[in-house]
Amino acid sequence: MLRYAIKRILLGFMTLFIILSIVFILVKMLPTVIPIEYLTQEGFDPVAWARKYGWDQPVFGQYLLWILNVIREWDWGISMHMRPGVEAFRVLSENLATTMRINIFAFLISMPLGFLFGIIAALNKNKWPDYIISFFVIFFISIPNFVVVTLLMYFPAYKWGWFPIQFPPSNVAAIEMARGMVIPVMALSFGPIATLTRYTRAELTEVLTSEFLLLARTKGLNQRQCVMRHALRNSMVPLIGIVIGNLIGIIGGSIVIEQIYGVVGVGQIFLRAISQLDYNVIMVSLAFYTGIGLISTLIIDLSYGIVDPRIRMGARK
Amino acid sequence: MRVADESLIRREDFQFTQKDERIFDTSFETKPIGYFKDALIRFRKNKSSVFAFFILMFIILMAIAGPYFNQYEVEYANASLAYLPPRVPGLAELGIFDGQQDYHAVPYATLEENYDLNSIVWMSEPYQQVTVEGTKETSRTVVDITVDVYVNRFGNRDIFVFGGEALAEYMAKPYYISHEVLEEELWEPRPGEIYDVSTYRVTISYLGEYYSGLAALGYDVKDDSVVPSFWFGTNGSGVDLFTHTWFGCRTSLLIGLYVMLVTLSVGIIWGSVSGYYGGTVDIVMERMVEIIGGIPWLVTMTLIKMYADSSLRVENPSAMALFFKDNPTLLIALALVITSWIGTAGGVRTQFYRYKGREYVLASRTLGARDRRLIFKHILPNAIGPIITASVLIIPGAIFTESAIAFLGLGPSGTIISIGTLLSEGQAVLTTAPHMVLFPAIIISLLMITFNLFGNGLRDAFNPSLRGVE
Numbered sequence: 001m002l003r004y005a006i007k008r009i010l011l012g013f014m015t016l017f018i019i020l021s022i023v024f025i026l027v028k029m030l031p032t033v034i035p036i037e038y039l040t041q042e043g044f045d046p047v048a049w050a051r052k053y054g055w056d057q058p059v060f061g062q063y064l065l066w067i068l069n070v071i072r073e074w075d076w077g078i079s080m081h082m083r084p085g086v087e088a089f090r091v092l093s094e095n096l097a098t099t100m101r102i103n104i105f106a107f108l109i110s111m112p113l114g115f116l117f118g119i120i121a122a123l124n125k126n127k128w129p130d131y132i133i134s135f136f137v138i139f140f141i142s143i144p145n146f147v148v149v150t151l152l153m154y155f156p157a158y159k160w161g162w163f164p165i166q167f168p169p170s171n172v173a174a175i176e177m178a179r180g181m182v183i184p185v186m187a188l189s190f191g192p193i194a195t196l197t198r199y200t201r202a203e204l205t206e207v208l209t210s211e212f213l214l215l216a217r218t219k220g221l222n223q224r225q226c227v228m229r230h231a232l233r234n235s236m237v238p239l240i241g242i243v244i245g246n247l248i249g250i251i252g253g254s255i256v257i258e259q260i261y262g263v264v265g266v267g268q269i270f271l272r273a274i275s276q277l278d279y280n281v282i283m284v285s286l287a288f289y290t291g292i293g294l295i296s297t298l299i300i301d302l303s304y305g306i307v308d309p310r311i312r313m314g315a316r317k
Numbered sequence: 318m319r320v321a322d323e324s325l326i327r328r329e330d331f332q333f334t335q336k337d338e339r340i341f342d343t344s345f346e347t348k349p350i351g352y353f354k355d356a357l358i359r360f361r362k363n364k365s366s367v368f369a370f371f372i373l374m375f376i377i378l379m380a381i382a383g384p385y386f387n388q389y390e391v392e393y394a395n396a397s398l399a400y401l402p403p404r405v406p407g408l409a410e411l412g413i414f415d416g417q418q419d420y421h422a423v424p425y426a427t428l429e430e431n432y433d434l435n436s437i438v439w440m441s442e443p444y445q446q447v448t449v450e451g452t453k454e455t456s457r458t459v460v461d462i463t464v465d466v467y468v469n470r471f472g473n474r475d476i477f478v479f480g481g482e483a484l485a486e487y488m489a490k491p492y493y494i495s496h497e498v499l500e501e502e503l504w505e506p507r508p509g510e511i512y513d514v515s516t517y518r519v520t521i522s523y524l525g526e527y528y529s530g531l532a533a534l535g536y537d538v539k540d541d542s543v544v545p546s547f548w549f550g551t552n553g554s555g556v557d558l559f560t561h562t563w564f565g566c567r568t569s570l571l572i573g574l575y576v577m578l579v580t581l582s583v584g585i586i587w588g589s590v591s592g593y594y595g596g597t598v599d600i601v602m603e604r605m606v607e608i609i610g611g612i613p614w615l616v617t618m619t620l621i622k623m624y625a626d627s628s629l630r631v632e633n634p635s636a637m638a639l640f641f642k643d644n645p646t647l648l649i650a651l652a653l654v655i656t657s658w659i660g661t662a663g664g665v666r667t668q669f670y671r672y673k674g675r676e677y678v679l680a681s682r683t684l685g686a687r688d689r690r691l692i693f694k695h696i697l698p699n700a701i702g703p704i705i706t707a708s709v710l711i712i713p714g715a716i717f718t719e720s721a722i723a724f725l726g727l728g729p730s731g732t733i734i735s736i737g738t739l740l741s742e743g744q745a746v747l748t749t750a751p752h753m754v755l756f757p758a759i760i761i762s763l764l765m766i767t768f769n770l771f772g773n774g775l776r777d778a779f780n781p782s783l784r785g786v787e
Contacts, residue, residue, distance in 0.1 A: 011607065015608050015611040018608050019616070023620065026620055030624070030627050138770065142713075142765035142769045143762045143765060143766070144721075144761060144762070146720065146740070146744075147740075147758045150744055150754055150758060154751055252615070253721075255615070256725060259726075274619060274622070274623070275726075282623075286619065289613050289615050289616065293613045294611050297610075
């Protein structure tokens with residue numbers, strides 16, 4: 001397992017590296033505009049700057065320099081249009097906190113709720129609580145989260161006035177901020193809750209019908225003890241990894257919610273960079289989203305391996 | 318000593334049941350049930366999937382025929398009819414989709430010393446309120462009014478809702494008031510008279526301009542009942558959203574279809590070769606799959622958009638750039654297929670590993686069948702079930718991603734009418750024209766739910782291990 005994990009992680013880095021190389025070269029081949037204010041800035045040495053980023057070299061030379069800069073100094077280049085002169089990585093990372101906060105809250109809410117509903121559904125299999133939960137699961141797995149956020153923005157926020165209709169700026173009081181976070185967090189939670197409920201229900205019903213549980217009942221445990229001590233534990237272990245992987249994947253998908261609700265996070269920075277053709281910021285953002293995607297598939301694959309040792313996703317046959 | 322057994326079995330005791338006639342198997346009463354027939358039978362048992370299938374068929378039919386249901390074409394746009402709420406003639410009597418819009422908390426009122434409570438509410442545009450001269454900010458009154466936007470718009474004038482004694486100066490022209498207010502349909506107030514309409518549902522417009530507006534649109538001004546009605550309302554540039562919604566639904570489904578077709582063909586070929594040959598070929602192909610599969614659609618879409626935009630900025634755009642400018646949906650489909658075939662290829666590959674060692678394949682190979690025949694005649698038809706299921710689910714995935722792209726504004730710069738663009742356009746004016754988001758949101762939700770239910774039904778139907786269990 002350890003060998004497999006290490007192999008997967010190395011392969012993940014390889015993939016990231018290759019994707020970023022392709023993206024870098026494709027982006028570099030696009031025409032670039034350098035804003036004049038930037039070049040005429042005071043104390044700015046264009047020669048040193050051009051040499052540092054290899055503007056006197058062909059694309060491949062620039063690429064090598066870029067890679068070296070990233071690896072050696074974690075220098076992803078500078079923003080040219082959005083905030084001229086500021087490091088591209090800083091432009092992104094200053095807004096990372098907002099994105100992460102929303103996603104972490106969504107994570108913290110959807111984990112317990114998903115497990116809870118899954119357990120309720122599994123314990124009441126083919127009774128009315130199960131039917132109700134299953135209905136909502138189908139509903140919320142299917143309905144896109146941008147429709148959910150639209151509904152939330154119209155009814156609770158606009159009609160009833162419970163929440164602000166747009167994400168508040170970062171300088172408002174904590175209580176306002178908390179109210180502002182309700183809608184994006186909810187919109188991001190419904191889908192994961194539904195997915196998690198479905199997983200938990202499937203896993204738990206399977207464990208509940210297994211023979212060791214029958215043994216547990218025969219040796220005198222009541223239903224509650226059975227479920228708490230044996231069934232839950234055995235169904236949780238495989239689930240955790242899959243769940244975490246899925247939820248990390250959601251960070252990549254939260255860009256749509258951020259855009260709709262006006263959350264100034266990574267997503268908005270990325271979109272602004274695209275509209276202003278700020279290539280270095282685009283590169284960092286793409287690296288971020290690719291990395292997130294790779295980490296999430298990595299965790300999911302590894303946890304499948306833990307669940308069922310026969311499964312080695314991507315392994316040779 | 319016992320008598321030998323053979324002496325007890327005498328030859329004469331035995332006789333042929335038939336000697337001269339030939340025996341045939343009795344033919345089966347039932348019809349033979351093949352793989353697909355069996356799947357169909359089990360699919361039919363799944364009520365929710367069948368139901369979903371019919372709704373899906375209805376949506377697809379509407380996507381084909383819907384744009385031709387009324388006189389408005391896709392190109393139709395009339396800026397003076399912008400942001401009309403939906404009005405459906407039959408349903409209007411029930412109080413839904415009647416072209417009326419509620420405006421609440423309209424606060425500009427009251428010159429209290431002179432007038433009663435809700436004196437004047439003046440709304441210049443339906444969506445923006447103008448302060449009446451002399452308004453006191455402190456003495457606001459909340460008035461809930463319902464406005465027949467259609468009537469208002471064709472009169473193309475301001476709406477006045479008034480009570481108490483505030484009328485006189487606005488009373489120079491005749492007004493149109495819907496008959497819910499007064500007995501008479503036509504009401505010609507005279508300056509100086511006092512009318513109390515504050516407690517009623519009021520719709521007022523300048524009558525003359527209402528009629529001239531209708532006449533300009535080609536409606537018979539004598540016949541009051543003939544009023545244009547937009548079933549799903551109109552958007553900011555005054556297009557008929559009914560036509561556009563179904564047209565957009567068609568575009569979205571087409572994108573899904575394109576993506577599915579390409580995904581299926583590439584995925585099946587790639588997966589077949591990778592799974593059938595195995596070994597070094599498989600390893601190399603799998604590594605490529607891993608790298609391509611790691612690319613998020615965000616990345617491909619960004620790159621494609623940047624390239625498409627920059628290729629149009631040059632003086633003489635290439636033929637390809639112009640082609641994609643004219644067919645922006647194909648550009649989106651292209652961005653989606655770059656990574657979408659990975660899943661299908663993986664599924665096909667797994668299926669090939671499962672089936673390529675079976676005896677019937679060996680038998681066929683012994684008889685001299687070539688690789689192509691083995692792949693396409695023997696293995697693939699047996700492995701097709703899960704592949705079909707997965708391919709059905711590609712369509713809603715593509716529709717979802719297309720909508721996300723539209724929301725992010727990452728779509729190509731040409732005009733696309735799709736569910737996604739309609740949604741994101743409506744999202745921008747959510748508070749003032751909620752009907753714009755309503756119908757695309759319902760349709761995309763229905764599409765997602767029905768596709769998922771239908772896909773689940775197919776998956777269960779094609780899963781032989783579930784046979785007899787349910």
